[in-house]
Amino acid sequence: QVPLVESGGGLVQAGGSLRLSCAAPGIIRAVVSMAWYRQTPGKQREFVARFTNSGSTDYADSVKGRFTISKDNAKGTLYLQMDSLKPEDSAVYYCNGRTVSGTHFWGQGTQVTVSS
Numbered sequence: 001q002v003p004l005v006e007s008g009g010g011l012v013q014a015g016g017s018l019r020l021s022c023a024a025p026g027i028i029r030a031v032v033s034m035a036w037y038r039q040t041p042g043k044q045r046e047f048v049a050r051f052t053n054s055g056s057t058d059y060a061d062s063v064k065g066r067f068t069i070s071k072d073n074a075k076g077t078l079y080l081q082m083d084s085l086k087p088e089d090s091a092v093y094y095c096n097g098r099t100v101s102g103t104h105f106w107g108q109g110t111q112v113t114v115s116s
Helices: none
Strands: 005-007 010-013 018-023 033-039 046-052 057-059 067-072 077-082 091-098 104-106 110-115
Touching: 005 091, 018 033, 018 091, 018 110, 033 067, 033 077, 046 067, 046 077, 057 067
Parallel strands: 010 110
Antiparallel strands: 005 018, 018 077, 033 046, 033 091, 046 057, 067 077, 091 104, 091 110
16 A cells, blocks of 8 residues: 555646645654655656644745645645746656654655646
8 A cells, every 4th residue: 555645747838837735644644744856857856845743844946936835634635836837847746754763655756747
């Protein structure tokens, strides 16, 4: 059973918006942080945004002011609202959960494609 399941990816024009969701009902309360990463072919997976259990958020410089991470514990879901999308935001986006012991959980990824 996959503990994290992403959805919401798709094709959008530059300047448009998408909202990604990560269903994590089994682990969202058991992890110390949840985050979004992204990866393009031939490149390493890169950090996008993080939401910690203390309520703090952190963003990569490349998405600050455009992306917003949020979490709904009652629904067991992590979100990433992506506005003012750019072609360089195109990637497979992955949801991540990290436990206090350092164990990482990953989803299967959802493709985001931004056309110019």
